[in-house]
Amino acid sequence: MTLAAIEPFYALEILARAQMLEAEGRDICHLELGEPGGAPAPAVLEAVRGCLGRPMGYTSAKGLPALRERLAGYYGERHGAEVDPGRILITMGSSSGFILTFLSAFAPGARIAVTRPGYPAYLNILASLNMSVAEIPLSAANGWKPSVADIEAAYEKMPFEGFLLASPANPTGAVLDKEELAAIIACCDRLGVRFISDEIYHGLNYAGGDVSALETSADHVVINSFSKYYCMTGWRIGWLVMPEDVVRRTEMMAQSLFISASSVSQHAALAALDQRVVYDQRRDDYAQNRLLLADGLKRLGFASAEPADGAFYAYVDAAPFTNDTMDFCVRLLNEAGVAATPGADFDRVNGSRYMRFSYAGTRENIEEALERMERFLRSGA
Numbered sequence: 001m002t003l004a005a006i007e008p009f010y011a012l013e014i015l016a017r018a019q020m021l022e023a024e025g026r027d028i029c030h031l032e033l034g035e036p037g038g039a040p041a042p043a044v045l046e047a048v049r050g051c052l053g054r055p056m057g058y059t060s061a062k063g064l065p066a067l068r069e070r071l072a073g074y075y076g077e078r079h080g081a082e083v084d085p086g087r088i089l090i091t092m093g094s095s096s097g098f099i100l101t102f103l104s105a106f107a108p109g110a111r112i113a114v115t116r117p118g119y120p121a122y123l124n125i126l127a128s129l130n131m132s133v134a135e136i137p138l139s140a141a142n143g144w145k146p147s148v149a150d151i152e153a154a155y156e157k158m159p160f161e162g163f164l165l166a167s168p169a170n171p172t173g174a175v176l177d178k179e180e181l182a183a184i185i186a187c188c189d190r191l192g193v194r195f196i197s198d199e200i201y202h203g204l205n206y207a208g209g210d211v212s213a214l215e216t217s218a219d220h221v222v223i224n225s226f227s228k229y230y231c232m233t234g235w236r237i238g239w240l241v242m243p244e245d246v247v248r249r250t251e252m253m254a255q256s257l258f259i260s261a262s263s264v265s266q267h268a269a270l271a272a273l274d275q276r277v278v279y280d281q282r283r284d285d286y287a288q289n290r291l292l293l294a295d296g297l298k299r300l301g302f303a304s305a306e307p308a309d310g311a312f313y314a315y316v317d318a319a320p321f322t323n324d325t326m327d328f329c330v331r332l333l334n335e336a337g338v339a340a341t342p343g344a345d346f347d348r349v350n351g352s353r354y355m356r357f358s359y360a361g362t363r364e365n366i367e368e369a370l371e372r373m374e375r376f377l378r379s380g381a
């Protein structure tokens with residue numbers, strides 16, 4: 001990939017346009033960003049108060065030992081997986097985890113496979129690092145999940161050294177069960193491909209439990225973050241679980257690239273890990289939003305609007321209304337005051353018929369957005 005392959009992150013472009021309209025006095029329903037609005041749990045704020053007034057210096061590049069120990073315990077408790085805290089590195093959100101992974105676990109210029117549709121930053125980060133990409137196309141008919149045959153076919157066409165997959169996924173919300181994930185990891189092992197499991201939407205699963213790649217293997221990379229389930233997007237805090245062979249190199253790169261993650265955010269994250277009761281309640285609120293939004297979108301006439309199992313997104317087919325969702329999203333924002341993300345963000349080939357709505361906001365926001373969209377569509381837009 002060349003630098004010319006870097007494209008805008010359209011969700012953020014729509015947000016910027018929405019904020020401009022808001023500055024002009026317009027009221028906007030925000031369904032474009034995957035950003036939970038809930039405040040941190042009281043215990044998190046308490047932990048932050050405990051940081052104020054004392055020196056908050058760098059931590060070690062791998063992060064606070066107490067946080068890494070606690071995360072290792074989390075894998076034991078929730079996934080029955082024994083993880084050496086020495087393999088855990090605290091990062092500035094999963095975003096810096098991707099950079100560290102691509103640079104430390106692969107040779108320069110290596111090719112990484114990603115799904116299409118998928119999270120847009122993957123392509124832009126790989127292009128920024130001058131690495132190559134293989135895309136594995138997914139379809140609504142297969143529940144937006146890659147099969148072993150899909151991976152083998154993509155590899156046959158263009159071999160790759162890594163495969164990065166999120167489950168639950170953005171933008172589709174698709175979730176792999178344990179057997180499906182284990183089959184994909186076994187396939188990667190057969191092909192000599194390093195698997196990178198993006199587990200950032202863990203905790204946001206409406207159909208069953210989360211499955212971590214660490215339940216199956218210690219040889220692959222796991223990336224996670226406090227942004228979504230723990231509602232801490234702006235705190236920029238996440239973590240990596242690296243295979244033994246690359247931990248030390250990742251640590252050395254982290255020392256020079258980032259020095260350390262924010263020490264205040266690390267203390268806050270440590271407190272957040274023990275507040276699942278608070279965050280599970282938020283997940284239950286999203287669960288209601290999920291059904292409300294799916295029903296509303298189906299009623300309006302969007303296709304493929306069945307609710308997905310995880311994350312907090314509806315990725316729907318807007319073909320009944322348009323074959324250019326970029327234009328449609330801009331008009332929906334300008335004329336109806338509803339911000340949603342065009343599918344081109346997630347799929348540069350077929351995305352123009354899809355769009356993504358986030359239900360991480362409030363129920364009222366979704367109800368209002370559906371009413372506005374109904375008027376917009378009725379007006380013949």
Ligand SMILES: Cc1ncc(COP(=O)(O)O)c(C=O)c1O
Nearest residue numbers: 093094095119166170200225227
């Ligand atoms: C699949 C996926 N991975 C990673 C990220 C990055 O999140 P953060 O850097 O806040 O951890 C996002 C954000 O939306 C995402 O959807």
